[in-house]
Amino acid sequence: MTKATRALLGATFLTAMALPAVAQETTLTIATVNNGDMIRMQGLTEDFKEQHPDIALEWVTLEENVLRQRVTQDIATQGGQFDVMTIGNYEVPIWAKQEWLLPLEGMPEGYNTDDILPAIAEALTVDGTLYAAPFYGESAMVMYRTDLAEEAGVEIPDQPTWTDIRNAAEAMTDKENEVYGICLRGKAGWGENMAFLTAMANSYGARWFDMDWAPQFDSEEWNATLTDYLDMMNNYGPPGASSNGFNENLALFQQGKCGIWIDATVAASFVTDEDESTVADSVGFAQFPNKEGVDNRGNWLWSWNLAIPSSTDAPEAAKQFVAWATSQGYTELVAEDEGWAAAPPGTRTSLYENEQYQEAAPFAEMTLNSINAVDTNAPSVQETPYTGAQFVAIPEFQGIGTAVGQQFSAALAGQMDAAQALSGAQTSTQRTMDRAGYGSE
Structure with a gap:
């Protein structure tokens, strides 16, 4: 290496050392x-x-x-x-x-x-x-069209029962003009239809498991829950509801096609957004319904x-x-x-x-009250071995919740009746819980 080359390399090295370090982007x-x-x-x-x-x-x-x-x-x-x-x-x-x-x-x-x-x-x-x-x-609450309720001559109280909701949905349904009395989640998934249906079941006095971790889909409370859900959706719900989750029902409500939507409180800002919702100035709010005689409003x-x-x-x-x-x-x-x-x-x-x-x-107080009213340690009026609100806080719930959701979504699509869906849910859940060792001494 010549002296000139060594000098050039040395100068290059010194110049590089003198330059500020360039931060590497993360x-x-x-x-x-x-x-x-x-x-x-x-x-x-x-x-x-x-x-x-x-x-x-x-x-x-x-x-x-x-x-x-x-x-x-x-x-x-x-x-x-x-x-x-x-x-x-x-x-x-x-x-x-x-x-x-x-x-x-x-x-x-x-x-x-x-x-x-x-x-x-x-x-x-x-x-x-x-x-x-x-x-x-x-949490979850009722969102409804105040204009349709007024036209139909029905009132949805701040603390409605499921009978109030069904009667209002029937009165607001106008299928000829593509207005459906009620929109509820039907898409299968533990966080989709089963989030709603677990909350509804809680409000009917049902529970997922008894204290020995035995599934409870053969109970009267679960039968009443699913039967009433299917009845409302088949008579007053939109077509293709078994494919509808949160986003699909939000779009339907914003387009003026739903009289009642019961879902997450976070939806309130979207249904009242004048830039996105065609019914923004005609939305009322109420607490999640309960079944008469059950002191529980669908913990969520x-x-x-x-x-x-x-x-x-x-x-x-x-x-x-x-x-x-x-x-x-x-x-x-x-x-x-x-x-x-x-x-x-x-x-x-x-x-x-x-x-x-x-x-x-306008939904702020209702949202806060709904959240503060939740007791995840007591999701049902019956005693439970689990915590959670619209879910069961065990690792296996993702699998069993989705499997049950598929049964219930199939029933909504007309592929089976409520009794068959509940029987399938009971069998599949029991099998999973047995394999996982729940209830064994």
Whole structure:
């Protein structure tokens, strides 16, 4: 090597050393569900990028049932495909105990974990540690067309019974003009039709299991639940209802095709959105119904949450994103962009103390009261060996809930009657529970 070459290489080396280091960009892959609030979040992430220019975001947006399958498979195998997962309060305690989730300790300054609604925070906490941050929380309630109810001469009280709902659905049905008295979930899935039907069953006094973990689908309460559900949907529901989940029923209601929709409280901001809903100025709200003589209004407590799998290779960047998306600052960002009524509901005490939100969201008080009324330790008026509201908090529930949901969806599609669907549900659930060792001494 000549002196000139050595000098040139030395100069190049010194120049390189003198240059400032270029920060390497971290890419986070985020798995989320394809509902309105999550789509809205993706549209607001420029704010996050401005605060964190060294973090890039990649989205995997999936239908609810598919999302659950993908994230469950990935986290159980420690696949590491996702850095942030959208999961429910069903998965959080189960996965945290398996050490599949990273604890959300040391959140950025100003995050204010204490502001999270107690019922929601409790569902996401294991042994005193928070393992997921809620993006929004919900219970369930009745949403109905006040104009159709008035025209039909019926009244839906604030605390209706199922008889009130059936009578109103019958009166509001006008199939010639494609107006259906009631829209309820029919799409098979433990978090789709079985979320609704479990809540309905709770309000009828039913339970999934007795204290010895024996399935209860052969009970009078479950028979009454499914029989009444099928009767209402077959007589007053829309065609093809066995394919309808949350998103499909939301679209039907916004288009003016449903008189009554009973579903998650989070839907309230969408059915009252004047830009999206043709019936925004004619929506009333009521508590989830109960069956006469049963002191239970279909306990339902759900939250979509952002959690960090232990398999991520970017835990700190993931924590920054989770903190941004579930913060009070994000709520204010949504309010600034789309109005206070669009703010993610059911997660923070401060939101329900905000006078601007209370004024903009006529459903705020009903939502908060519904969430606060839930007792996940007593989902049924009968004693249960499990906790949960519209689900049973055991690992096997994903499988058994979906299998039962398929039976009930088939009954709604006319492929079997209620007795056959309940018999199939009893048999399949008993088989799974026996294999898992429940009830054995």
